[in-house]
Structure formats: structure tokens, C-alpha cells
Amino acid sequence: MDKSINIEITRDFLYMLYKAEKSLWYFNFLIENNFSGYSAIKFKNDKDVYVWLDSIIITDGWYNGRLAETGETKRIKINEAVDWMIVKEGKLFGGYTIQYYYDSLCDDDKINFEIECGFRIGCGNDFFRPDRSTPEGAIIALENFYTEKNINGVLSCKDFHKEARNILFENDIEENPETVQKIASVLKLSLHEELELNGYPFFDNVRRIFRLLEENNEQQLIEEQISFSDGSKGINKFWVAKSKHDGWKVLNLIN
Known part of the structure; x- marks a missing residue:
């Protein structure tokens, strides 16, 4: 080259x-x-x-x-x-x-x-390690666990308490431990109900391109441009937060 x-x-x-x-x-x-x-x-x-x-x-x-x-x-x-x-x-x-x-x-x-x-550009794939050492890797790990229908793996990539705090902040509601705990419990229950009702999403053999949109307070807003094997495409935007001792965790999906 x-x-x-x-x-x-x-x-x-x-x-x-x-x-x-x-x-x-x-x-x-x-x-x-x-x-x-x-x-x-x-x-x-x-x-x-x-x-x-x-x-x-x-x-x-x-x-x-x-x-x-x-x-x-x-x-x-x-x-x-x-x-x-x-x-x-x-x-x-x-x-x-x-x-x-x-x-x-x-x-x-x-x-x-x-x-x-002499080659096509823009058809690549971002090969982050599928683990929680990076925000992007945490997203890939979460999607891999969805594909495997591994609920414990899915939960290991989530932090419902930080997600609850985000919801309170976005709605300008004062934070207290009891409210955070209640919202976190509802978020966890909602995830279980969603998977039971609609099944696990499937991410096998997909191509991903990531973009960093925003970062603040050890959180990053990551855009994932995803291409599926059937030719369909989608865009997901996730807040991802860094925990003290357990790597990056995937928070709420932004519509």
C-alpha cells in the first residue's frame, strides 16, 4: 500500500x-x-x-x-x-x-x-474483542450472549442501576437510593419480559461499524451500524458506562 x-x-x-x-x-x-x-x-x-x-x-x-x-x-x-x-x-x-x-x-x-x-473501501468490519474491555466490545459481547440465548451472559453486560440514574437525570428527577433501586428492578424485569415475549435477538454473522458520538462522566454514546447476513441493515445507539471493577457495561438503547 x-x-x-x-x-x-x-x-x-x-x-x-x-x-x-x-x-x-x-x-x-x-x-x-x-x-x-x-x-x-x-x-x-x-x-x-x-x-x-x-x-x-x-x-x-x-x-x-x-x-x-x-x-x-x-x-x-x-x-x-x-x-x-x-x-x-x-x-x-x-x-x-x-x-x-x-x-x-x-x-x-x-x-x-x-x-x-484496487479494492473496495467502506465494506469493512470493526473487530473489537468481544469482551468488556472496551465500550464497543461490551456491545458485541452482549449481542453474542443474545445469540447464544445466555441470560446470565446478557445480565453480565448490563448495569441497571447506572441506567436508572440516566433515566432520572434525563427527566430532571432528584436521585435517591430507593428510587434508583426501584427503577433498576423494573428495567431488569422488563428485559426478562421482553425476551420471553419476543425471544432473543440474533446477531450471528453480522458486520459492525462503530462511531463515537458523545462521551461524558465515564460514559460514551456509541453508534453501531450493523449489517445482517440477509442484507438488511440497522443503526443502534447505546450509552455504555465504565464500571469500577468489571469493565464496560451497556446501558439504555437510544431511539
Whole structure:
């Protein structure tokens, strides 16, 4: 991948770098399991210029490959990578700095840029670890537990007390422990009734793209653009809160 592009540093761009960092585990997993397509990582060279290293092999905590611009062989430490990309079935996965630049273009320029690159852009998937170490991972974990019909897993991803406090705050109602407890109990009961009435939602083989919309007081409003295997699509917006000792928890869904 040899593209010299100018990128404006914004909050959205920093979020893209965050997504690259938190999904790097997936790239490493593919490479260590003999991924045969195009692969590359971006890093800062000795001249403080960001460049791509492709044809990646991982050995003892190092990326080994060749510089896209010169073909020179080089190795760098895994923690030096700021972005990663693979091309699979003619589509870009990862490549968050490329994606950010692509999103800034008009429709005609997007088409020309894809032709120049030789692959489709905007068809990717955000591969956060499905656990509560990140807000996005907590959402994925919750949806996986729904798919497995695992009620204990679902409840482990929720915090009804923080959700109750959000409801009180949004409605300008004074908070007290008794009211919080009552609302939290109702929220938990409502979830059980919803699952009994309508069944568990199913999220197998879906594609997710996340956006950070807002953050405050250790809570984040995360948008999930989700594409299902039947071609249907949807957008969910969740408040997600960081707990003291148990990672991130998914709160209320915003309509």
C-alpha cells in the first residue's frame, strides 16, 4: 500500500486510530494463522514519516515485511503499529487511516480513489474483542450472549442501576437510593419480559461499524451500524458506562 495522503487530525481521526489499536489483535490472529491475501501495517519510520510495511510475517513479537514504497525488507516491533489492513475478496478491512481519508471525499473522488487503490473501501468490519474491555466490545459481547440465548451472559453486560440514574437525570428527577433501586428492578424485569415475549435477538454473522458520538462522566454514546447476513441493515445507539471493577457495561438503547 503506497498512498501519500494528507489527513486532518480531528476527534474522528483519533477514534479511527483507537479502532485500529483495539482491533490489531484480529490482524495478528489472521497473520499467525497463515492469511494468504494482501496484508500491511503502518508505522512511523526514522524520519517521522508514516509508511506501510506489507507482506507481513510475525516472529517473536516483531512484524517482518517489506516497505511498500521501496521493497526494502524491514522489521518493527508489534507495538509500533498505528494501523493495519488486509484485502480480502477485493475489499479493505482495517485500514482506518485510509477509511478516514476516503470518507472525506466526494462521491466521484471516492470512486476514483477505489480504482487507484484496487479494492473496495467502506465494506469493512470493526473487530473489537468481544469482551468488556472496551465500550464497543461490551456491545458485541452482549449481542453474542443474545445469540447464544445466555441470560446470565446478557445480565453480565448490563448495569441497571447506572441506567436508572440516566433515566432520572434525563427527566430532571432528584436521585435517591430507593428510587434508583426501584427503577433498576423494573428495567431488569422488563428485559426478562421482553425476551420471553419476543425471544432473543440474533446477531450471528453480522458486520459492525462503530462511531463515537458523545462521551461524558465515564460514559460514551456509541453508534453501531450493523449489517445482517440477509442484507438488511440497522443503526443502534447505546450509552455504555465504565464500571469500577468489571469493565464496560451497556446501558439504555437510544431511539
